[in-house]
Amino acid sequence: MSSEPQFLSFKGLKQYTPEDGWGQVNAILQSHAQQAAAPVQPSAPQYAQPQHQQPQHFNAVPENVPTLTETPDDTSGQASPMFDPLIHELFEQLRVPPSDDLTQTWRTIAAEVNLLTERMALQRELQERLQKLDHELVNLRGTILSHLTEVQHAADQQLSSARLRAEVSALAQTKLSAKLTNNR
Secondary structure: OOOOOOOOOOOOOEEEEOOOEEEEHHHHHHHHHHHHHOOOOOOOOOOOOOOOOOOHHHHOOOOOOOOOOOOOOOOOOOOOOOOOHHHHHHHHHHHOOOOHHHHHHHHHHHHHHHHHHHHHHHHHHHHHHHHHHHHHHHHHHHHHHHHHHHHHHHHHHHHHHHHHHHHHHHHHHHHHHHHHHHOO
16 A cells, blocks of 8 residues: 555545635645645745745645545556545445435435324323323322211211210100109
8 A cells, every 4th residue: 555645535525724724625635736846935034934844745745646536547457556446336326316216205204203203202291191190180089088088977976966966855855754744
């Protein structure tokens, strides 16, 4: 494998350099190639501060370096060590836009998955509300049963009091009638 750097070059790829900022990869490669080919001319006097210089291997972009998306111009039939036909085929498949039927099917699937997600969230929310309602119903049943027990207890006491009064009344009537019959 070559010690020279490989560059990816396909549409939309950007590269950042401190001197130029963000730019297209092909434009940056060409500007580096022009800088490497241009002779260095002194533009400042000797007493000025020296400019920061990078090593030559970073500024020089080798020519004839194929990118991963380019095919080699090799007519002899031998593949270069930098060209991989499988990677080339993969990039070719990625460049081909998907068919409309397939795209529409995937859009439909994505919409259905979103709808399913929403419905599942609604189902969870409704289940939580149902659990809260069940808990409230159990509490209300318990409260009603305790109130019914209190009412039953009060009614039993009233019934006991009424029986006692009836017995006392009956006893008083018998005693009073016996006294009245003896005094006659």
